[in-house]
Amino acid sequence: MNVPSLRYGENDTIFALASGAGRSGVAVIRLSGPGVRFGLETMAGGVPEPRRAVLRHLREPASGEVLDEALVLFFAGPASFTGEDVGEFHVHGGRAVVEAVLSALAGLAGFRVAERGEFTRRAVGNGRMDLTAAEGVADLVEAETGSQRRQALRQAGGALERAAADWRARLARLLAWAEAEIDFPDEEDVPALLASVRENAGTLHGEIEAALAGARRGERIREGAVVVIAGPPNAGKSTLLNALAQRDVAIVSPIAGTTRDTIEVHLDLGGYAVTLVDTAGLRETTDVVETMGVERARASLERADLVVWLESADARAEPPAVAAPLLRIRTKDDQPGSAAIGAFDVSLSVHGGTGMATLLARLEAMARAALEGGEQALVTRARHRQELEIVARHLDIVRGADVDTPVEFIAEDLRLAARAVGRLTGRVDIDEIYDLIFREFCIGK
Numbered sequence: 052m053n054v055p056s057l058r059y060g061e062n063d064t065i066f067a068l069a070s071g072a073g074r075s076g077v078a079v080i081r082l083s084g085p086g087v088r089f090g091l092e093t094m095a096g097g098v099p100e101p102r103r104a105v106l107r108h109l110r111e112p113a114s115g116e117v118l119d120e121a122l123v124l125f126f127a128g129p130a131s132f133t134g135e136d137v138g139e140f141h142v143h144g145g146r147a148v149v150e151a152v153l154s155a156l157a158g159l160a161g162f163r164v165a166e167r168g169e170f171t172r173r174a175v176g177n178g179r180m181d182l183t184a185a186e187g188v189a190d191l192v193e194a195e196t197g198s199q200r201r202q203a204l205r206q207a208g209g210a211l212e213r214a215a216a217d218w219r220a221r222l223a224r225l226l227a228w229a230e231a232e233i234d235f236p237d238e239e240d241v242p243a244l245l246a247s248v249r250e251n252a253g254t255l256h257g258e259i260e261a262a263l264a265g266a267r268r269g270e271r272i273r274e275g276a277v278v279v280i281a282g283p284p285n286a287g288k289s290t291l292l293n294a295l296a297q298r299d300v301a302i303v304s305p306i307a308g309t310t311r312d313t314i315e316v317h318l319d320l321g322g323y324a325v326t327l328v329d330t331a332g333l334r335e336t337t338d339v340v341e342t343m344g345v346e347r348a349r350a351s352l353e354r355a356d357l358v359v360w361l362e363s364a365d366a367r368a369e370p371p372a373v374a375a376p377l378l379r380i381r382t383k384d385d386q387p388g389s390a391a392i393g394a395f396d397v398s399l400s401v402h403g404g405t406g407m408a409t410l411l412a413r414l415e416a417m418a419r420a421a422l423e424g425g426e427q428a429l430v431t432r433a434r435h436r437q438e439l440e441i442v443a444r445h446l447d448i449v450r451g452a453d454v455d456t457p458v459e460f461i462a463e464d465l466r467l468a469a470r471a472v473g474r475l476t477g478r479v480d481i482d483e484i485y486d487l488i489f490r491e492f493c494i495g496k
């Protein structure tokens with residue numbers, strides 16, 4: 052069925068610089084929409100054979116001036132990234148070249164600059180991928196570590212999309228059984244039918260719970276694990292942050308209470324993304340600004356996946372109780388009196404250059420222990436987890452239904468479960484919505 056489009060600008064031909072902003076060797080300008088053939092004819096003198104790169108002069112349509120010599124590509128819809136006709140100009144990456152080609156495109160009738168994510172949005176709208184795969188594409192562009200890249204690639208390739216489509220189809224089948232029972236009640240079959248619906252709901256429930264079990268690791272891989280450096284003032288926290296970041300991020304000084312704001316640095320720890328947070332030294336103080344810093348430090352400790360607690364001979368304190376695992380570090384072990392510090396996991400001196408390899412190895416091992424396997428997780432965002440928790444809740448009710456449960460209730464839980472999967476994938480079944488509306492009508496109306 053052809054549903055008329057209500058989205059503004061959906062029939063425009065969109066274009067954008069697809070490669071990064073700024074000077075580069077080659078820049079890719081991508082076009083998508085019904086006007087692509089016209090655009091290629093007007094600016095490149097013709098439409099290349101699909102999926103074959105050709106070298107062409109790009110011309111300013113009005114003046115005929117040659118703007119660049121470029122590689123030109125054409126992908127005929129629907130076999131393209133967006134599902135529409137797609138064109139590409141691979142131009143020399145200078146600012147003036149890119150600017151001239153973009154402004155020539157802007158002058159073509161029906162052409163406009165693409166909005167953020169609009170190419171992928173059209174791919175979803177044209178059924179090329181679902182929302183979870185589109186999120187995977189976004190994650191692939193953002194990926195900073197190997198594990199993030201592998202996770203995003205799986206998701207962009209449809210790992211969650213396929214699982215969700217399967218869950219959805221099975222829910223629809225269970226719903227059809229339940230609804231047949233509502234419309235054509237046949238007393239004798241009820242117990243057998245109910246047993247079968249319950250059993251199938253139980254199997255589905257198990258699969259959703261298994262997906263949810265990997266959610267924490269999946270989300271941590273994507274967002275990065277949070278490692279908080281904490282300890283008393285002057286313990287060498289900012290010095291350690293700078294050493295791990297291999298750049299001068301935080302101010303270091305012999306004055307206790309130097310750091311006030313929390314300072315975040317993104318690190319690749321053995322292939323895993325980690326956000327390293329430097330915090331204000333914990334102590335009671337009358338300084339208003341430092342007090343705010345200490346409050347921020349305590350808030351960071353609460354969201355930590357790992358706390359790295361620092362102490363030195365000239366800065367001693369017992370760690371506070373925290374939920375996350377805690378690694379105790381003795382710093383400045385080049386200082387006299389260091390031996391007096393009792394229990395610790397790693398001893399190091401940033402100035403002396405000792406113990407750093409041991410600390411890094413410990414951090415990598417802890418990151419691996421906490422995140423390994425997370426790249427295979429189906430659930431990589433809170434959004435996925437929340438929808439699947441709704442699905443699991445309704446399936447749990449269905450699998451526990453007894454003979455007295457009205458079949459209408461079972462159908463309703465199945466419907467709510469299916470709807471949550473629909474929100475997850477962004478594929479809301481039009482037939483289902485029609486069914487919901489027209490079921491209220493009577494036959495013959």
Ligand SMILES: Nc1nc2c(c(=O)[nH]1)N(C=O)[C@@H](CNc1ccc(C(=O)N[C@@H](CCC(=O)O)C(=O)O)cc1)CN2
Nearest residue numbers: 069079081124126129130131132133134137139179188
């Ligand atoms: N130059 C260029 N490189 C790029 C992209 C692009 O759009 N342009 N991509 C964009 O993000 C990624 C590649 N992704 C793509 C995904 C699907 C299709 C495509 O044409 N799909 C058709 C045909 C499939 C086939 O031949 O196997 C289809 O799905 O029907 C193209 C690129 C990364 N590299």
Ligand SMILES: Nc1nc2c(ncn2[C@@H]2O[C@H](COP(=O)(O)OP(=O)(O)OP(=O)(O)O)[C@@H](O)[C@H]2O)c(=O)[nH]1
Nearest residue numbers: 284285286287288289290304308309310332401402
């Ligand atoms: N001897 C020695 N001194 C160090 C070492 N690491 C840091 N320091 C010194 O210790 C002092 C405090 O270092 P910071 O890194 O600013 O300490 P901090 O824990 O961030 O302190 P606050 O931000 O005030 O909480 C500075 O004078 C550093 O040079 C080390 O390995 N050996």
Ligand SMILES: [Mg+2]
Nearest residue numbers: 288289309310
């Ligand atoms: Mg500091």
